Amino acid sequence: MKHMHVSPADLQDFLDGNLSGVVLRSVEEHLDSCKACESRFRSLAAVDRALHSLPQVQVDAGFTRAVMSRIASVRTNPVGYRLLENAAYVFALALVAAMILTVFILTGALDQQEVTQGQGVAEEIIAGAGTLAGSSIAMFSSLLSEYAPFVFGSGSLAITGSILVILAVLAVLDRVFARRWTGAPTLK
């Protein structure tokens, strides 16, 4: 070590305090006797000092209040927030729903003729789930099969497409109104 220069990696390790034992002592001895390595070490140390002195950024006075406000909003409506916060989450739900529905159609659990009509499936969904979703799906599947018959000509595709359309609308609404729903204040 006395005659060979210290490698940049060893110099940096020395600076970081990662050396110990014999290696540490040999580097120390070499730096005491080699002006070139000592100069390189001082350069490394100067860059290190500059990195350590990078300016810290402080948060605004209202930051804590803003965080607590958002957390309070999540606390009061955790399920809704989780559902509506993330568009990807909603799309995943849409895909799963569409796949389940397709399986029902392909296995004949749903009447194919009624499926072709669009309305029939919606009625079955309404009967089964008793929700607003059925009538929405019926409306969208009718629209899709009427205005885009080349894509949504078959009933199953029309229904799958309508579910995706509905959930895409929800996802867009989520992105537009998420900030309001979660109660996060507008930052200045």
Next chain:
Amino acid sequence: MSLAFRLVGSREEAEELVQDAFVRAFRNLEQFRGDASFGTWFYRILYNVCMTKVTRRRKAMDSIEDADLPLADHLADTETPGVLENMEQEELNRLIATEVDRLPSKLKSVVLLFYIQEMSYPEISAVTGLPIGTVKTYLHRGRNLLRKAVGSTFSDEVGT
């Protein structure tokens, strides 16, 4: 806050991301198992939130930032002792603060976690999900790029 600000480059965005991280931490508190310190766990959330933002922005801007990484592989240990030695520490601090913002985001995040948050290699590994060896490599590349950038910038300024 400093980490988020340096990663995204905007104070307003940084504040919003830190808020997001707090909300996510609150919502997923039951997932904190105590394997790591709470601080490390929180920084992992913040890091993920910030990197998602940075990645989305990079895709939107069609940046070539990732293409810069292989170039860094070929960088030899950059030595500009003569240049840095003649530089005032204050001037060096200013140049480093500028050049850190220009680092590729993966290198920048490791450099910031090491120097601003003063984390150890294992802690940085836990936050970023990178193996410890990769953390060391990124830190090494980041320092090299900074030294090279500062050296050339300073030479240019002195030369003009």
